[in-house]
Amino acid sequence: xxxxxxxxxxxxxxxxxxxxxxxxxxxxxxxxxxxxxxxxxxxxxxxxxxxxxxxxxxxxxxxxxxxxxxxxxxxxxxxxxxxxxxxxxxxxxxxxxxxxxxxxxxxxxxxxxxxxxxxxxxxxxxxxxxxxxxxxxxxxxxxxxxxxxxxxxxxxxxxxxxxxxxxxxxxxxxxxxxxxxxxxxxxxxxxxxxxxxxxxxxxxxxxxxxxxx
Ligand SMILES: C[S@@+](CC[C@H](N)C(=O)[O-])C[C@H]1O[C@@H](n2cnc3c(N)ncnc32)[C@H](O)[C@@H]1O
Numbered sequence: 001x002x003x004x005x006x007x008x009x010x011x012x013x014x015x016x017x018x019x020x021x022x023x024x025x026x027x028x029x030x031x032x033x034x035x036x037x038x039x040x041x042x043x044x045x046x047x048x049x050x051x052x053x054x055x056x057x058x059x060x061x062x063x064x065x066x067x068x069x070x071x072x073x074x075x076x077x078x079x080x081x082x083x084x085x086x087x088x089x090x091x092x093x094x095x096x097x098x099x100x101x102x103x104x105x106x107x108x109x110x111x112x113x114x115x116x117x118x119x120x121x122x123x124x125x126x127x128x129x130x131x132x133x134x135x136x137x138x139x140x141x142x143x144x145x146x147x148x149x150x151x152x153x154x155x156x157x158x159x160x161x162x163x164x165x166x167x168x169x170x171x172x173x174x175x176x177x178x179x180x181x182x183x184x185x186x187x188x189x190x191x192x193x194x195x196x197x198x199x200x201x202x203x204x205x206x207x208x209x210x211x212x213x
Contacts, residue, residue: 001179001180001183002036002037002039002183003037003039004171004179004180005169005180006039008170008177008180009167009169010167010168011168011170012167012168014165014166014167015126015165015208018163018208019095019124019208019210022122022124022163022210023092023093023121023122023210023212024047025044025047025048025093026047026048027047027048028048028049028093028121029048029049029051029052029090029091029092029093029118030044030048030051030052030091030092030093030094030095031051031052031054031091031094031095032044032051032052032053032054032094032095032096033054033081033084033094033095033096033099033100033101033109034054034055034056034081034096034097034099034100035053035055035076035099036055036060036099037060037063037064037067038053038055038063038064038076039067040095040097041053041064041067041068041071041074041076042067042068042071042074044074044095045068045071045073048073048093050073050074050075051068051071051073051074051075052075052076052077052086052091053068053074053075053076053077054076054077054078054079054080054081054084054085055076055077055078055079056078056079056080057078058078061077061078064076081096081100081101081106081108081109081112082108082109083112084112084113084115084116086116087116088115088116089115089116089117089118089119090116090118091116091117091118091121092117092118092120092121092122093121093122093123093124094116094117094121094122094124095123095124095126096109096123096124096125096126097125097126098126098127098128101125101127101209102127102151103127103150103151103154103155104150104151104154110158113213114213117213118213120212120213121213122210122212123210123211123213124209124210125155125209125210126206126207126208126209127151127206127209128204128205128206128207129164129165129205129206129207130146130148131148131205132166133166133203133204133205134197134202134203135169135202135203135204135205136204136205138184138189138193141185141189141192141193142185142186142189152207155207155209159211160209160210160211161209161210161211162207162208162209163207163208163210164205164206164207164208165206165207165208166203166205166206167205167206168203168204169201169204170200170201171200171201172200173200174199174200177200177202181193181194182194
């Protein structure tokens with residue numbers, strides 16, 4: 001199901017273009033933290049010197065390894081953001097997409113980034129922007145206590161810049177959109193959303209947080 005969601009995310013490459021405008025990956029060691037099934041690893045492997053995926057769940061790490069079999073510049077380790085299985089000052093581009101770095105509480109992972117990032121490197125964090133867009137409205141309905149301003153203050157204190165982006169979900173089939181909505185939200189919210197939203201697309205605001213080291 002998550003594969004379907006990833007395939008629907010950002011068909012226009014808005015996130016990719018925004019990251020490239022800050023720091024390209026050519027020749028870099030790229031670290032994907034919370035890489036899941038490794039959806040983004042082959043893309044990163046195209047121009048990076050080396051790509052390391054880190055994922056805590058054994059089954060997901062195994063799926064990521066299977067995905068990159070044959071790509072000799074990619075490795076996947078089972079591990080967590082709070083204890084990254086990479087040496088000090090070894091990473092030029094870090095990427096965490098909807099994984100662990102959700103604002104307050106992720107300080108141990110940020111301390112690890114301080115350790116592993118090379119001078120001149122950039123860390124990217126991609127997460128929902130609950131203040132706007134159709135998806136943002138659904139997200140707030142799902143998590144009414146979520147405080148976007150507190151999250152924004154947190155990232156600013158940590159020295160991260162905010163790049164507000166609007167991308168979209170684009171599905172090939174309505175059944176796929178509905179199935180993904182059902183894994184993202186509680187049953188009640190999912191059914192409301194499905195009843196009120198027609199079509200195959202959803203506008204979706206995200207924040208690209210980034211910091212140079
Ligand atoms: C929503 S998925 C996103 C996966 C991937 N980044 C993607 O975009 O396809 C969140 C991922 O974060 C991983 N995760 C959870 N806790 C983590 C931690 N402490 N450190 C690193 N990754 C973590 C989960 O196992 C899961 O694979």
